[in-house]
Every structure is written in structure tokens, then in C-alpha cells.
Amino acid sequence: MDAIILQILNGLDKGSAYALIALGLTLIFGTLGVVNFAHGALFMIGAFVAVTLQRILSLSYEQIDPEKTDFLGNPLKVQVPYVDSWFGADVGAWLIDWSVPIAIVMAIPVMLLVGFIMERGLIKHFYKRPHADQILVTFGLAIVLQELVKYFFGANPIQTGAPDAFAGSMDFGSLLGFPPNSIMYPYWRLVYFLFAAIVIGGVFAFLQFTTFGMVVRAGMADRETVGLLGINIDKRFTLMFGLAAAVAGVAGVMYTPILAPNYHMGMDFLVLSFVVVVVGGMGSLPGAVAAGFLLGILQSFASMNEIKSLIPGIDQVIIYLVAIIILLTRPRGLMGRAGVMEE
Amino acid sequence: MKMLGLSKKDTTFLLIVIALTLLTPILLQPFPASSTLAQFNAGYPDLMQRFAIFGIFAIGFNILFGLTGYLSFGHAAFLGVGSYSVVWMYKLLGYNVVPGLILAIIVSALFALLIGFVSLRRSGIYFSILTLAFAQMCYNLAYSVLTPLTNGETGLQVYTNDAQVLMGENSPTSPHFFGIVMNESATWNVGGWQFVFNNGYYFTAIIAILVFYLSLRIFRSPFGLMLRAIKTNQTRLNYTGINTRPYTLAAFVISGMYAGLAGGLMASMDPLAGAERMQWTASGEVVLMVILGGAGTLMGPILGAGFIKYFENIFSKINDQVLHGWFAFLPDGLENFLIGVSHFFVGKSWHLTLGLLFMLVVIFLPGGLVEGGQRIANAFRKRKSGGDDAETEAQPSAAE
Known part of the structure; x- marks a missing residue:
């Protein structure tokens, strides 16, 4: 029993990442009708926003510390981060420690901007082109973004730690009455899951309870009619593209302590997220979320030694197998609408 | 002049292709070995072999994508399967490449039959994702469970204790074709030039010509016409009572066999096979080649393959020293600035150039290099005939 709970927990954080990326993918497909192969790159850019912020905060200058001496008796030079000297040592250290969560604040405007530029500059011209062309051009864009990141940050993964407060693991088992240390779960993964839940809830609430969201949903159902009602649906869809980019971005920011960011992480996640979208149903938001968690958990079950x-x-292929079975038996996906992309 | 069942135009075309292929070692070596431009020479065996091999891969992919419009993102799987087959034949029988290549074609055909049978039940983006899923499955399995067959991360290679039952006393100890050793070359020095005629290159080149001829015949056959009809309007074909599935499946298997052959030839030049050949980026690469050259055209895939492999090689070789050499005539500030900008595109960053180029081609020139060439040719032709509208028509393509 405890093994099963552990696998479910293990599947949650990966599932959260899949769900967040797939949510954005399916949002873009549902609104703009565009298949975006560069969405994984947006996830990666988010992760590197976190890396950049940490580097900026850690920028430091050399200072001679009068109280310390090195082994020869000379005064010791120490590196003092600028933030330390501006805000005092305590606040400075706290800022550096919490750079990953703080990066969210920076990532949202950056990703919105990237999203707008991408949509207005490139994707807009591909609404009417066949899906194959959309795949190809966004694939090219993904290569470009990935290589740019590689150029500035190098090819090696960059360790970016979570705040010290979340460094340990939580004894999840003792909460449920299992013996201590039977189910250990790192705090940060829990944070990631909660964060993903909040973001997903936020996106759904935004679409469900605001007038803007209502118009967007109406546009997804019947773009033409909404346009005939005198609503500029294109503008709203562009905003949704920005939103999807921001979701992917913050998903990347928060994922950095779990996986040290490298330039090809976007591609790695993209393939799986696409499979998630297809399993959930193209254009179905609840489907993408459900399939994300489902496949994340299935994957961690398949990597149990017993199985x-x-x-x-089986652990290597389970996701693809599920995708193949779903596509062949129920091409619209678990929760896709009948008739949408079902050929 | 007609031959081999080709029209006059096609025969000329084929003869030109044959001539170009056979003269490649000379044509790609335009600069003397000692000149500073020698770095742009491409006439050395390793690169020429890659031209021919990726040409075969792209020609095959074009039969599927160019004719039927089905975009497969999983062809690298067949490439890997072909390589593994050939290396296994080395291990079991000996270094003659023929049994391996035959096995590579058969095994990749079987794989393609299976994957195609399942994937072709869907079209459009679903087909792409299904093929991608299958290829990733093959890749992951090759790295994990199938290690006894694939030797995992190390890659499959020949060890001294392998059976090699057909190895005679005097058999060569590297891949050969009935005694013609692949990595042996004849060198011809004329003036400052050095031309290398490599056995391996000519082996792949002759195979490439054969499969090019085959694809030419497919393009001109009723079967090829049917494939094109599928691309144009599959629904209408279905309504006229034609079952398109056998045709698409046949195209898929043929292109899978081409890919298997290409993978086998890779292992014939260098007796190694690794799982990274099956990664989906490798599938992406062949898509790039075909699109860049011009999907659905005969010459396009070969042009695309040659273009990408050539620039991959040249661009990745350009370093600071070379750049300084080029921009030395400029004032220092400007020189350093230009070198800084070039860093984005050359050396290790060559994939950035590739990605940009690819985007530009998809956006502005969906027909690829072949279409670009045709547009330029048309512009000139019209200008000669003196029409004023030629100007207006030529302009947009130039501005784009």
C-alpha cells in the first residue's frame, strides 16, 4: 500500500509539469487552431529566466574584509553580492535563497512578451496554412530558441536550488499512519504540485468566471459567430497565446530545482506533452490536465521494480503505448469533443 | 534518346545526375589544397559518403512525404534498425556488407509494415504523433531492455571474439564489398589539387543512383500518380470507391526501406551502430532536408541533403582564426563586432543557422530550393521575352 501511495506521489510532480505544458498547448490549439512545436522551448525559456535571475542576484563585487585574514596574514578579499550591500546581509541572502520563487514575478511579464512577439510575428501568418507547415515552422523556431539558450548558457545543465526552507523531505507516511520513513517526499515536489494546482485552477477560473474567459470559450466553440457579434476575437486569442506561454514559463521556473535546466529540456518535454494533449483530446482543457496527471502517475507505476x-x-514505453492505444481506439482522446480533429 | 523506360527528358536528367554523382570527388574539390579557400572543399571521403547516404534517406522520405503529404516524424527508427542489422551481420558472418544490407532492407521493411499499418489509420497531425511515438519507443527500448541486441549506450560494434563464420584467412578486417575495402581510396594529385576517389563513396554513390532511378520510375508511374492524388484530395478518392490505405502503406514501406538502406550504408562505412541514430531529432533532420530542397520534387531531397551536410561541415569548422582572416581588412572595432555577430551562426552554433534557414524556407519558400531556382529561372525567362509584368512578378520573390 505504501509503495502505491509513493508511486502516485512520485507521478504527481512530473504529471504537474506535463499538465501545465499540455494545458498551454491545447489552449493554443483550441483558440488559434495552431499546432505549436515550440511550446517546449517556452518551458525551457521559463527555466532559464530563473537561472538568469539567480545569476543577476548573485552578481557580486570584491571587498576587503578587515576582520578576516588568509593563511599568510593578509587581509582577505571576499565576494559580496550587490544585493547584500544594498539591502543588508540578511535580506540579500534571503533574496538569493528564494531566487526561484521570485523568478515567477519576472517570468510572467517576460513570457507574456515572448508569447505576444511569437504570435504577432510568426504564428499569425500560419492560421490558414496546413498543420504540417505549422509543425515545421514552430519546429524550426524551437531549434532557434534552443540554440540561442545554448549559446548564452552553455550546453551543461545548471544546478538551481530550491530555497533552503524546502530542502528536506517530508515524512508523508507518518501522516497517514504508516511507520516513519516509509513514504518520503521532497518538500519542493509538494510545492510544485500545489503550485501547478493553483495555476491550473487559476486558468480554469479565469476562463469560467470572467467575461473575457466567457468570450474566449465562445470563440473556441464558434469563432465565426463571435466575430459576427462584433467582438475582436483575434485580439483575445493573442492574449490567450501570451497566457499559454506564461503558464509554460512559470512551469519551467518552478521545475528548475527538480531538474537542472539544460538547453534541450524543452524538446524532451515537448514530445511527451504532445502525447499528453493527444491522449486528453486536442483542444480539451480538462482532458489535457487529466491526461497529464494520469500519464505522469502511470509512468511512475511502470518504473516500479515489481512491474x-x-x-x-515497460517504464520506457508506457506513455507511447497508451497514446497509440488511445489514438487507435478513441482518436478524439479521453475528453475531446466529437468531430474535432478526428480524421 | 530513350532508355530504361524513361522519357527523353528524364533520361537526360538521369544522365546528368549520374555524371554529377560520379564526378563528385572532382567537382567538390574546386580549390587547390594549399589555398586558403581549401576549407570550403568538400571532396573528402567521409563527407561525400554522407552526401550519398543522406541523399538516399531523403529520396526515400520524399516518396512518402513529398507524394502523399503524410509527415512522418519517426523515420530515424528505420535508420537505426538498418544500422543494427548490418553490424549484426558483421558479427555473425563477416565484414562483407552485402548480407547486412539485404537484411537491413528486409528488417526495416518489416518494421515499416508494422508501424505503417497502425499509424496510417490516422492522418494529419495524428499520423505525425503516432510515428513519433513509435520511433521514441524504439529509441527508448534500444537504450534499455534491448541492450543484448543493441549494446545500449556503448553502441553495437564488432569484437574479436565474434563468430564471423564467413571470415576467410585473407578477408579484409573492415567493411568490404567482395574484397573492395570501403575505406580505401585512390588519390590523384594534379597541380595543387588533390582528388580522393574513395571505394566507399563510389559504392554508396552507385546505390544512390540506383535508388534515384527507382524513385524516378515511381514518380512517373500510375502508382506515383495515385500517391499524388492522395495528397491532393484523399476524401474524393475515397468517394470514388478507391481504398487509399494500400497505396499509402506501400509508400510508407518503400520509404522505410530507403531509410533502412541508408542506415545500413552508414554502418557499412563505419562499422558502428548507436541508438542515437533513432532519436527524433534525426527524424527531424531528414524532414528538414526534404523541405529545404523541395518536397515532392525529384531533385529537391538530394539538394537538401547535400546542402545541409555541406554547411553543417563547413559552418562548424569556421572558428575565430578563420573569421579574423576574413574581416581583417575592416577597422578593428567593426571587425570585432562582425566576428561577435558571426559567432551566433558558425562553429558550434551552426544549428541556429539551420533553424533560421528552415523557418525562412517554410515561411517564404514552401517549395524549397527547387522552387527558388524555378522562380529565378522564370524571372529571367520573362525578362528576356521583354514583358513588363516580369518586373512586377519577380519583385515579391526578391523582397521576401
């Missing part, structure tokens, strides 16, 4: 010894290699 691996039963069917060797």
Missing part, C-alpha cells in the same frame, strides 16, 4: 520485472522495458 518492470513482469514486463521488462
Whole structure:
């Protein structure tokens, strides 16, 4: 029993990342009808916003510390981050420690901007082109973004830690009455899951309870009629593209302590997120979220040793197998609307 | 002049292709070995072999994507399967490439039949994702469970204790074709030039010509016409009572066999096979080649493959020293600025150039290099005939 709970927990954080990326992908597809292969790159850019902020906060200058001496007796030079000297040592250290959560504040405007530029500059011209062209041009864009990041940050993964407050693991088992240390779960993964839940809830609430969201949903159902009612639906859809980019971006920011960001993480997540979208149903938001968590959890179950010894290699292929089965038996996906992309 | 069932125009075309292919070692070596421009020479065996091999890969991919419009993102799987087959034949029988290549074609055809049978039940983006899923499955399995077959991360290679039952006393100890050793070359020095005629290149080149001829025949056949009809309007074909599935499946299997052959040839030049050949970025690369050259055209895939492999090689070689050499005539500030800008595009960042180029081609020139060439040719032709409208028509393509 505890093993099963542990696997569900393990699947949650990966599932959260899949769900957040897939949510944006399916939002873009549902509104603009565009298949965006560069969405993984947006996730990666978010992660590198966190890296950049940490680097900016850690910028430091050399100062001679009169109280300390090195082993030769000379005064010691120490690196003092600028933030320390501006806000005092305590606040400075806190800022550096909490750079990843703080990066969210920076990531949202940056990602919105990136999203707008991408949509207005490139995607706009591809509404009417076939899906193959959309895939190809966004694939090219993904390569470009990835190489730019590689140029500035190098090819190696960059460790970016979570705040010290979340460094340890939580003894989840003892909460549920299992013996201590049976289910250990790192705090940050819990934070990530809660964060993902809040973001997903926020996006749904935004679409469900605001007038803007209502118009967007109406536009997804019947773009033409909404246009005939005198509403500039294109403008709203552009905003939704920005929103999807921001969701992918913050998902990337918060994922940095779990996976040290490298330039090809976007591509790695993209393939799986696409599978998630297809399993959930193209254009279905609840489908993307449900399928994200479902596949994340399935994947962590498949990597249990008991199951691996039963069917060797299943952990490597389970997601793709599920996708193949779903596509062949129910092409519209788990929660897709009938008739949407069902050929 | 007609031959081999081709029209006069196609025969000329084929003859030109044959001539170009066979003279490649000379044509790609335009600069003397000692000149500073020698770095732009491409006439060395390794690169020429890659031209021919990726040309075969792209020609095959074009039969599927160019004719039927089905965009597969999983062709790298067949490439990997082909490589593994050939190396296994080295391990079991010996270094003659023929059994390996035959096995590579058969095995990749079987894989393509299976994957195609399932994937072709869907079209559009679903087809792309299904093929991608299958290829990623093959890739992941090759790295994990199938390690006994694939040797995992190390890659499959020949060890001294392998059976190699057909190895005679005097058999060569590297890949060969009935005694013609692949990595042996004849060198010809004329003046400052050095031309290398490599056995491996000519082996791949002759195969490339054969499969090019095959694809030419497919393009001109009723079967090819049917594939094009599928691309144009599959629904209408279905309504006229034609079952399109066998045609698309046949195209898929043929292109899978081409990919398998290309993978096999890779292992014929260098007796190694690794799972990274099956990664989806490798599938993306062949898509790039075909699109860049011009999907659905005969010459496009070869042009695209050659273009990408050539610039991959040249661009990645350009370093600071070379750049300084080029921009030395400029004032220092400007020189350093230009070198700084160039850093984005050359050396290790060459993929950035590739990505940009690819985007530009998809946006402005969906027909690829072939269409670009045709537009330029048309512009000139019209100008000669003296029409004023030629100016207005030529302009947009130039501005784009």
C-alpha cells in the first residue's frame, strides 16, 4: 500500500509539469487552431529566466574584509553580492535563497512578451496554412530558441536550488499512519504540485468566471459567430497565446530545482506533452490536465521494480503505448469533443 | 534518346545526375589544397559518403512525404534498425556488407509494415504523433531492455571474439564489398589539387543512383500518380470507391526501406551502430532536408541533403582564426563586432543557422530550393521575352 501511495506521489510532480505544458498547448490549439512545436522551448525559456535571475542576484563585487585574514596574514578579499550591500546581509541572502520563487514575478511579464512577439510575428501568418507547415515552422523556431539558450548558457545543465526552507523531505507516511520513513517526499515536489494546482485552477477560473474567459470559450466553440457579434476575437486569442506561454514559463521556473535546466529540456518535454494533449483530446482543457496527471502517475507505476520485472522495458514505453492505444481506439482522446480533429 | 523506360527528358536528367554523382570527388574539390579557400572543399571521403547516404534517406522520405503529404516524424527508427542489422551481420558472418544490407532492407521493411499499418489509420497531425511515438519507443527500448541486441549506450560494434563464420584467412578486417575495402581510396594529385576517389563513396554513390532511378520510375508511374492524388484530395478518392490505405502503406514501406538502406550504408562505412541514430531529432533532420530542397520534387531531397551536410561541415569548422582572416581588412572595432555577430551562426552554433534557414524556407519558400531556382529561372525567362509584368512578378520573390 505504501509503495502505491509513493508511486502516485512520485507521478504527481512530473504529471504537474506535463499538465501545465499540455494545458498551454491545447489552449493554443483550441483558440488559434495552431499546432505549436515550440511550446517546449517556452518551458525551457521559463527555466532559464530563473537561472538568469539567480545569476543577476548573485552578481557580486570584491571587498576587503578587515576582520578576516588568509593563511599568510593578509587581509582577505571576499565576494559580496550587490544585493547584500544594498539591502543588508540578511535580506540579500534571503533574496538569493528564494531566487526561484521570485523568478515567477519576472517570468510572467517576460513570457507574456515572448508569447505576444511569437504570435504577432510568426504564428499569425500560419492560421490558414496546413498543420504540417505549422509543425515545421514552430519546429524550426524551437531549434532557434534552443540554440540561442545554448549559446548564452552553455550546453551543461545548471544546478538551481530550491530555497533552503524546502530542502528536506517530508515524512508523508507518518501522516497517514504508516511507520516513519516509509513514504518520503521532497518538500519542493509538494510545492510544485500545489503550485501547478493553483495555476491550473487559476486558468480554469479565469476562463469560467470572467467575461473575457466567457468570450474566449465562445470563440473556441464558434469563432465565426463571435466575430459576427462584433467582438475582436483575434485580439483575445493573442492574449490567450501570451497566457499559454506564461503558464509554460512559470512551469519551467518552478521545475528548475527538480531538474537542472539544460538547453534541450524543452524538446524532451515537448514530445511527451504532445502525447499528453493527444491522449486528453486536442483542444480539451480538462482532458489535457487529466491526461497529464494520469500519464505522469502511470509512468511512475511502470518504473516500479515489481512491474518492470513482469514486463521488462515497460517504464520506457508506457506513455507511447497508451497514446497509440488511445489514438487507435478513441482518436478524439479521453475528453475531446466529437468531430474535432478526428480524421 | 530513350532508355530504361524513361522519357527523353528524364533520361537526360538521369544522365546528368549520374555524371554529377560520379564526378563528385572532382567537382567538390574546386580549390587547390594549399589555398586558403581549401576549407570550403568538400571532396573528402567521409563527407561525400554522407552526401550519398543522406541523399538516399531523403529520396526515400520524399516518396512518402513529398507524394502523399503524410509527415512522418519517426523515420530515424528505420535508420537505426538498418544500422543494427548490418553490424549484426558483421558479427555473425563477416565484414562483407552485402548480407547486412539485404537484411537491413528486409528488417526495416518489416518494421515499416508494422508501424505503417497502425499509424496510417490516422492522418494529419495524428499520423505525425503516432510515428513519433513509435520511433521514441524504439529509441527508448534500444537504450534499455534491448541492450543484448543493441549494446545500449556503448553502441553495437564488432569484437574479436565474434563468430564471423564467413571470415576467410585473407578477408579484409573492415567493411568490404567482395574484397573492395570501403575505406580505401585512390588519390590523384594534379597541380595543387588533390582528388580522393574513395571505394566507399563510389559504392554508396552507385546505390544512390540506383535508388534515384527507382524513385524516378515511381514518380512517373500510375502508382506515383495515385500517391499524388492522395495528397491532393484523399476524401474524393475515397468517394470514388478507391481504398487509399494500400497505396499509402506501400509508400510508407518503400520509404522505410530507403531509410533502412541508408542506415545500413552508414554502418557499412563505419562499422558502428548507436541508438542515437533513432532519436527524433534525426527524424527531424531528414524532414528538414526534404523541405529545404523541395518536397515532392525529384531533385529537391538530394539538394537538401547535400546542402545541409555541406554547411553543417563547413559552418562548424569556421572558428575565430578563420573569421579574423576574413574581416581583417575592416577597422578593428567593426571587425570585432562582425566576428561577435558571426559567432551566433558558425562553429558550434551552426544549428541556429539551420533553424533560421528552415523557418525562412517554410515561411517564404514552401517549395524549397527547387522552387527558388524555378522562380529565378522564370524571372529571367520573362525578362528576356521583354514583358513588363516580369518586373512586377519577380519583385515579391526578391523582397521576401
